[in-house]
Amino acid sequence: MDGYSFELITGPMSCGKTEELLRRIKRCIIAKKKVTVISPEVDTRENGDYIKSRNGLWLDAIKVKHSIQILSLVKDSEVVAIDELQFFDSNIVRVITELMKQGKKVIGTGLELDFKAEPFGHMPELMCIATNVDKLHAVCMKCGCEHATRTQRLIDGKPADKSSPLIMIGGDETYEARCIKCYELPDAEHDKKIQSDLGISKILQFTKR
Numbered sequence: 001m002d003g004y005s006f007e008l009i010t011g012p013m014s015c016g017k018t019e020e021l022l023r024r025i026k027r028c029i030i031a032k033k034k035v036t037v038i039s040p041e042v043d044t045r046e047n048g049d050y051i052k053s054r055n056g057l058w059l060d061a062i063k064v065k066h067s068i069q070i071l072s073l074v075k076d077s078e079v080v081a082i083d084e085l086q087f088f089d090s091n092i093v094r095v096i097t098e099l100m101k102q103g104k105k106v107i108g109t110g111l112e113l114d115f116k117a118e119p120f121g122h123m124p125e126l127m128c129i130a131t132n133v134d135k136l137h138a139v140c141m142k143c144g145c146e147h148a149t150r151t152q153r154l155i156d157g158k159p160a161d162k163s164s165p166l167i168m169i170g171g172d173e174t175y176e177a178r179c180i181k182c183y184e185l186p187d188a189e190h191d192k193k194i195q196s197d198l199g200i201s202k203i204l205q206f207t208k209r
């Protein structure tokens, strides 16, 4: 075994993270390495026990609920590939550190920012312990530039409000990649506060006269 590594592939939705992961896994398979592919059970994008990139490539994956389970699943593997790292619990940082101590090659993907453009799950710590980080960009779905770094959440085709619930009941919810200029995050509560503050200052102005 030629030493440990943790390659992390990150970026917004539709930047080709899973496609890149599959490309790297295929190289390991060609090199006759023993590879195990893990994905979190919460990922509802696919129902079967496999990961699939948007261009149709797919590979068998073991669905895991708690990150600690990974350790017993990959005992004989030389390469451990983990998709959608942003969905794992806090133990994932310790688990990947342990896999590196065992001399394994870990390749992972994860969304770095959530729809509010805040760090997603334990991605910040994972980016710190990674031996290599690749940040991929997507094509902005609004202006077409190639620097989309944000994941825009849309509810019934409109930008989702900052306080919109993480799990939507009814309503057509979609996500798309956008650049920093086209990314929108309406904040109705904040706007209401500003409006009421303005209202108060108007009343104060009026009473001063």
Ligand SMILES: [Zn+2]
Pocket (backbone or CB within 6 Å): 140, 141, 142, 143, 144, 145, 178, 179, 180, 181, 182, 183
């Ligand atoms: Zn744009």
